[in-house]
Amino acid sequence: MKVVSQYVREQKRYTKNDLKSKFSFDEDGVEKFIKSLKAYGVLKSVKNTDDQLAMSDLMDDDVEITDETAESGDCLYVFTYVGIITCGSRVIKVYPKYLLSKKDEDLLGEMKQILKVLERYSRSEEQIINVFNGDGENRSFNILAVILFLINDYYEYGIYTNSEDIVEINGEGDILWGKTIDESFALIEDNRPYYMELYTGKSIEDDTDYFKRLHECVLTECSRQLQDAQLDILFDMDSIELSEEVLDDFGDREYILERIIKELNLQFNTHRQILLKTLYAYVSQDRKMLDENDGISMYGTTAYHAVWEKACAEVFDNKLNTILGQLNMTVPLAEQYQGKKERHLKLIDIIEKPIWQGIDTEAKAADTLIPDLISIPCIDGKDWFIIFDAKYYNIQLEKGKSLRGNPGVGDVTKQYLYQLAYKDFIDAHGITKVRNCFLMPTENNEIVKKGIAKMAMLERLGLENIQIRQIPAGRLYELYLTGRHMDICELML
Incomplete structure (x- = not known):
């Protein structure tokens, strides 16, 4: 599948032919593209006039045209969004309206910084993951936001692990003095006890744990999807290769989801619950970022x-x-x-x-x-x-x-x-x-x-x-x- 990745400027007026050419569409394809973007509120259409062509902002009194299939000369299209949008195999990189003189090939540095700003803003406002875009018939799984959350979470917290507490005699872990005093024999010399055997405790991670392996598999798949969409460089994310397994190795989808629900019922840590719920959303939707005819994915803001x-x-x-x-x-x-x-x-x-x-x-x-x-x-x-x-x-x-x-x-x-x-x-x-x-x-x-x-x-x-x-x-x-x-x-x- 050929990925078409292009920059557009927020609030700039584009004709239908502009979009058709920029994103390599035929006539039917560009009309569907425009209709989808308008349905999710990231694209508006206004009358094609000289005044509109000179505008740098969409004003409150601009009347939006509702006929998204109007002839290419009848209206202009305005992106009211800053960030990344994927629509099938098209990747739309919307940069802010004040970048007026930059050419597309010179925008990488600015766009990388803007995406970092959006991430920091989202964290400061304690915004939740937008797992879905739109509602009703226009409801679409936001695979890009979920992928970015999973990868950023991995960078911050590492892999999901379940550990087992074990007790050893004279091991290298911390001494369990209560158990040692209660259960071990002591020699007394100068009124001081000396223990020949010390009980020690440590936690070991289970490298074969189902959820550790599942998390590694999903992260590897997410990283590859980001690379396929040519977004890894834009988001400053290194390749993650943690697993050679695929999701089918963990059972069918219903079985994986059932295992996640059972694990959720055992976990009381807030972060682990959020991670498990996000993994559940990723597996349950069974969607790839660049799937054709499968909704829109977004990372950014209309405000x-x-x-x-x-x-x-x-x-x-x-x-x-x-x-x-x-x-x-x-x-x-x-x-x-x-x-x-x-x-x-x-x-x-x-x-x-x-x-x-x-x-x-x-x-x-x-x-x-x-x-x-x-x-x-x-x-x-x-x-x-x-x-x-x-x-x-x-x-x-x-x-x-x-x-x-x-x-x-x-x-x-x-x-x-x-x-x-x-x-x-x-x-x-x-x-x-x-x-x-x-x-x-x-x-x-x-x-x-x-x-x-x-x-x-x-x-x-x-x-x-x-x-x-x-x-x-x-x-x-x-x-x-x-x-x-x-x-x-x-x-x-």
């Missing part, structure tokens, strides 16, 4: 903006959920925040919530303004209060070009209001350096000071206009993956 927000929050040392008493500013916590209750509030908790008043009642709303992240760095011996908003946009703000890819008026007004919400806290601590800033990704290697967003009526209230900074995504991801912070001086000064 990459959330990944960008999470990475920015960690790299810029978000204090939003920090307790006030632990902010470590250069000045003591102001008196009005020193009370037992106030001192233990988080920075996010001091934003006012709307109050709704009726004729004879009053109620406080549950929700309020929530900024993406707040940083309170010390720069040149002074505290700064910086309100960041991570915006996953490709902004076009150049002379002679129309404004595109910019946050909406609601985003701008909210950014001003965040400063207003913290005005009392800022004034109480004598903070004179306050900044508002949008953080957007760029493929460039240097921070780009893009400009500002402002509204005169809010500027007149003494609120800071919103600075626009494009952050080198590759550099930010490197810091995110290694748990380091970016020097905020680079942004603000």
Whole structure:
């Protein structure tokens, strides 16, 4: 089977003929391909217009075309996903929309890093394995996610083993003093006992254990599938060759599943239970990643903006959920925040919530303004209060070009209001350096000071206009993956 593996850019507009050519389809094949991707929510279709061709984002008011079999000139297709998708023998590598100038042959490094970022984000959000994609008629076993989980689990925890505790006389294990004292004969000299025979205990692993062998067999098969799909290099995974057995050597499928269920009933360790359940899913579905006409497999997200927000929050040392008493500013916590209750509030908790008043009642709303992240760095011996908003946009703000890819008026007004919400806290601590800033990704290697967003009526209230900074995504991801912070001086000064 010939594997067709191609890169596509998130949010780029593709014609049907583009997809047909890129993924080597005939007319019927490309229509089925498009229909499948749309059914799983990773591909949208919009009208084929000049305005759409110039867009870098799918806007809320873009009306999706529902006729997926429209003629190739009638609509454009947009991938609303970042990550890896397999559809039969086609492997679709969807890279983020801000990588505008890279050629396909130059994308390997960026894509490898992005997949590591997706993995770290998934772990931090405690997301479970997506064993299935879609629902109803479009429900499909997510073989790629299961394979990646099994291999990553092996790298972290090793092979599934069952051990047996054995007792020996004068062995090399730990001395079992209770058993030795109770059951062994002692010689007494100078009121001290001396034992000629010591009972010792150790655990030995059963190399012939059914589940150890099964785990090795599945891992070897998973590794080969990843290589066949040409994804092993992309996911930075070495070849795993642990077994020469095949699944048929362990009995028919029903027998293997029955053995796994029995083992599950004996295991109370959470990790072992998860591993056994994943092995059960792998065996029960009996599906190979590159099977034709057998659903879609995915590793990635349709909400990459959330990944960008999470990475920015960690790299810029978000204090939003920090307790006030632990902010470590250069000045003591102001008196009005020193009370037992106030001192233990988080920075996010001091934003006012709307109050709704009726004729004879009053109620406080549950929700309020929530900024993406707040940083309170010390720069040149002074505290700064910086309100960041991570915006996953490709902004076009150049002379002679129309404004595109910019946050909406609601985003701008909210950014001003965040400063207003913290005005009392800022004034109480004598903070004179306050900044508002949008953080957007760029493929460039240097921070780009893009400009500002402002509204005169809010500027007149003494609120800071919103600075626009494009952050080198590759550099930010490197810091995110290694748990380091970016020097905020680079942004603000």
